[in-house]
Amino acid sequence: MAKTNWRRLAVWSAFIALLLLIEFVPLLQRPLAPFMRASAYLEGGLYRVTNSARQRIERLIIGHDTSSRIVELESRLSLLTLHQARLVSLEEENQNLRRLLDFQESRGLSTIAARVIGKDPRAPAELRLAAGSRSGVRSGAAVISPNGALVGIVAEVGQETSVVRLLGHRLTQVPVRVLDKPQAFGLLESSGGLSLRLTQIPKNADIKPGDIIVTGFASEVVPANLTVGAILSVENDPQGLWQEATMAPLIEPAALDLVAIVIAL
Incomplete structure (x- = not known):
């Protein structure tokens, strides 16, 4: 309970x-x-x-x-x-x-390939190449572009490198002639500008703008008939002893990276 x-x-x-x-x-x-x-x-x-x-x-x-x-x-x-x-x-x-x-x-031709290793803005009319006397390069040798056009002439040769004077260099002189016109010959020189100058052309030579210019007589290391350029204009002074002409080069050297150097014909 x-x-x-x-x-x-x-x-x-x-x-x-x-x-x-x-x-x-x-x-x-x-x-x-x-x-x-x-x-x-x-x-x-x-x-x-x-x-x-x-x-x-x-x-x-x-x-x-x-x-x-x-x-x-x-x-x-x-x-x-x-x-x-x-x-x-x-x-x-x-x-x-x-x-x-x-x-x-x-x-x-007997040639060697060479790379362009120097393009000095202070010397625009010269190129330095990666080939020298050890490769058989000699002073005065022709330098050729891949399409067979004349680029310039070797001016200095070291053991491993060389310097080429381009066609526009003030010291470059190359005997040339007009293609297919044996009597139309002359001397290629620099005009101090982009074009080149042809001098000492015989008065009776039949030349005109557009004619192709090639190297003249062959030397030991500069072959004949290398393409150089084309005539732009002709000057024939009646009082002068020679004709003269302005020529445009076939190639632009600044665009080259590889060339050939003639070491023997």
Whole structure:
């Protein structure tokens, strides 16, 4: 009987406590409401800050990787471009070598190929070549382009290199003639400009603009009939002893990278 009464008392006590809790909780929430709102605001702010920081870090990481990838791709593209340019240069060099060999065989000349290694702006009428006396180069030898045109005459010879005076050099003089006109001969000299000068042409020689000029009498290392250029204009002074003409060279020496030097006819 005592145990039953105790259980009833415990149940009623719990029921009364629940009622009191329901009644007083709203009253307790009022003074705590500002703290609860502050806590919720703080929690929301912390979430926004941490989320924003996370997004920024992700963007930085992704951006860094992307930037590194772009730099890597640009570097590879540059290497491929250089490689392609090198292949084009090698192909052009091979074609020039084939032309030189074909010209050598067709003319029965003994020549050596030489790279152009020096183009001094202070001496535009000269080229330095990577071939010298050890290769059989001699002073006065003709220097020929890949298509068989006369480039100039060797003026200085070292053991490993040589210097060629171009046709426009003030000291260059080459005996020449008009192609297919044996009586139309003269002397090629520099005019001090882009064109060249033909002097000492016989008065009775039939020459006109467009005529092709070739080397004249062969010397020990300058073959005859090398193409030199074409006549631009003719001057025939009735009072003069000779005719003169202006000539345009066939090749542009500044564009040359490979030439042939005649070492024997």
